[in-house]
Amino acid sequence: MKPTTLKKRSQLFQQLRAFFYARSVIEVDTPMLSIAGVPDPHLQALTTQVEVLGQRDSLRYYLHTSPEYPMKRLLCQGSGDIFYLGKVFRQDMISPRHQVEFVMLEWYRLGFSMFELMAEVALLIQQAFSAGTNTDKKLHVEQLSYQQVFEKYAGIEDILSATAEQCRACLARHNIAEVVGVDMEDKALWEQLVLTEVIEPKLGTVGGELSITFVCHYPASQAALAKISSDNPDVAERFEVFVNGMELANGYHELEEAEHYRARFDASLQERKELGYPSVPIDENLLSTLAQQPLPNCSGVALGVDRLFALQQGFDNIRQGIAFGLQES
Amino acid sequence: MATYSTNEFKNGLKFLMDGQPCSIVETTSVSPGKGQAFNRVRYRNLMTGRVLEKTFKSGEKVEAADVVDTDLQYLYADGDFWHFMDTETFDQYQAMEAAVADVTKWLIEQDMCTVTLFNGQPISVTPPKQITLEITDTDPGLKGDTAGTGGKPATLSTGAVVQVPLFVQIGEKVIVNTEKGEYISRAK
Numbered sequence: 001m002k003p004t005t006l007k008k009r010s011q012l013f014q015q016l017r018a019f020f021y022a023r024s025v026i027e028v029d030t031p032m033l034s035i036a037g038v039p040d041p042h043l044q045a046l047t048t049q050v051e052v053l054g055q056r057d058s059l060r061y062y063l064h065t066s067p068e069y070p071m072k073r074l075l076c077q078g079s080g081d082i083f084y085l086g087k088v089f090r091q092d093m094i095s096p097r098h099q100v101e102f103v104m105l106e107w108y109r110l111g112f113s114m115f116e117l118m119a120e121v122a123l124l125i126q127q128a129f130s131a132g133t134n135t136d137k138k139l140h141v142e143q144l145s146y147q148q149v150f151e152k153y154a155g156i157e158d159i160l161s162a163t164a165e166q167c168r169a170c171l172a173r174h175n176i177a178e179v180v181g182v183d184m185e186d187k188a189l190w191e192q193l194v195l196t197e198v199i200e201p202k203l204g205t206v207g208g209e210l211s212i213t214f215v216c217h218y219p220a221s222q223a224a225l226a227k228i229s230s231d232n233p234d235v236a237e238r239f240e241v242f243v244n245g246m247e248l249a250n251g252y253h254e255l256e257e258a259e260h261y262r263a264r265f266d267a268s269l270q271e272r273k274e275l276g277y278p279s280v281p282i283d284e285n286l287l288s289t290l291a292q293q294p295l296p297n298c299s300g301v302a303l304g305v306d307r308l309f310a311l312q313q314g315f316d317n318i319r320q321g322i323a324f325g326l327q328e329s
Numbered sequence: 330m331a332t333y334s335t336n337e338f339k340n341g342l343k344f345l346m347d348g349q350p351c352s353i354v355e356t357t358s359v360s361p362g363k364g365q366a367f368n369r370v371r372y373r374n375l376m377t378g379r380v381l382e383k384t385f386k387s388g389e390k391v392e393a394a395d396v397v398d399t400d401l402q403y404l405y406a407d408g409d410f411w412h413f414m415d416t417e418t419f420d421q422y423q424a425m426e427a428a429v430a431d432v433t434k435w436l437i438e439q440d441m442c443t444v445t446l447f448n449g450q451p452i453s454v455t456p457p458k459q460i461t462l463e464i465t466d467t468d469p470g471l472k473g474d475t476a477g478t479g480g481k482p483a484t485l486s487t488g489a490v491v492q493v494p495l496f497v498q499i500g501e502k503v504i505v506n507t508e509k510g511e512y513i514s515r516a517k
Contacts, residue, residue, distance in 0.1 A: 042364055092366065177384050180383055180389055182386050192364040193367070193384070
């Protein structure tokens, strides 16, 4: 890695930390190892064996895929606004946008609505972008709902009620390469393909200029750990952020009650079972903390720092901004 | 039959698609992070040379193709087939026109070529990168031009036509690059 790139990466880290110190958001370094895994079927954690006093056999620990659960425990215990800037691990194929270990910036803001947090995310990205490119030019900010992006970029008027066939027809209309291995009637997967193949490449540019595009109000079925919208039970208070066709961040207006968390975890474990994926132990520490003291009203977001750095430096592979990738480590 | 799962996909992997042998040109993982993972694969159909694209759901399998590259000696063409031989086992292989169509103009008897076999049948032939051929026809060119500033077409003994410098004459032997179809130098 060029010394100039190394220096710019360091400056970005410094700038991100300064952003939060200026707002009295404190940095926390939560554990990377947990006896619990993450139930989301599409997140695969790395595991390692740890020898523990009093145990004959070593125990399997999961490396965190995000610091979400321990951060939420801190929030329940009254930490106030907090951020984490550090490595997380996700078992997935290496690609221009993914490394198995990568830097995540995750933060939680008490009392923030989803929209208030979105405004803060936009500001942080704008500042990082102008510092990296040495311009005063601000990235334009755009906000669309999940349903609107399907209408605008895929020509599907109401994705919530659309059929698998409508999604397949949309892929054909956009000359998307043939897809192998997806059941004809699996609407959720065809919908995902429309999103990733047709829509996402167009997000984060407006009129040929880079923009920060927020997609919010994901369907309730994709709520993850976001609250269901109080004025529309079909959608969740979840958003994602795209710049130049690349997802940069994913945020929620956070669920508060232990029972809601348990229900979402159980649903994920059930989905794992149906997909034939291995089950994982759920985080009972988080659930018992939430049972004692629910999460305060807050919104939280996780942002891929390697992607942000690549964007800032104009790299087309996040590997270009990392000292050593997995294959060189 | 051996199979490959999507997590084994890599450049150069040979597999069967609709019964035809294909080779992966590029594979990218499409992982939105919150959904099912897919692999976007660009691959070359080794029979037609066409590059195609498909998106595989992660975990899908393809059948392995029995495709091997082997060094064979070019023997002769009989009008219907082009004949090659393994110089160690003396096994002979017949290639159909489709397999050699792009390279017949670079085939010289006795030359060693890389022949791609699919189920034991030649499907493509790569001649040596550089070969020496005699010029059978070209314009006499300008006297005194030795700098090679200009160029002229020259027909070679195999029928191939390449651009050569003006000073190169009929009967001379020249070295050509078979990949680019370009003149390199006069042969000594």
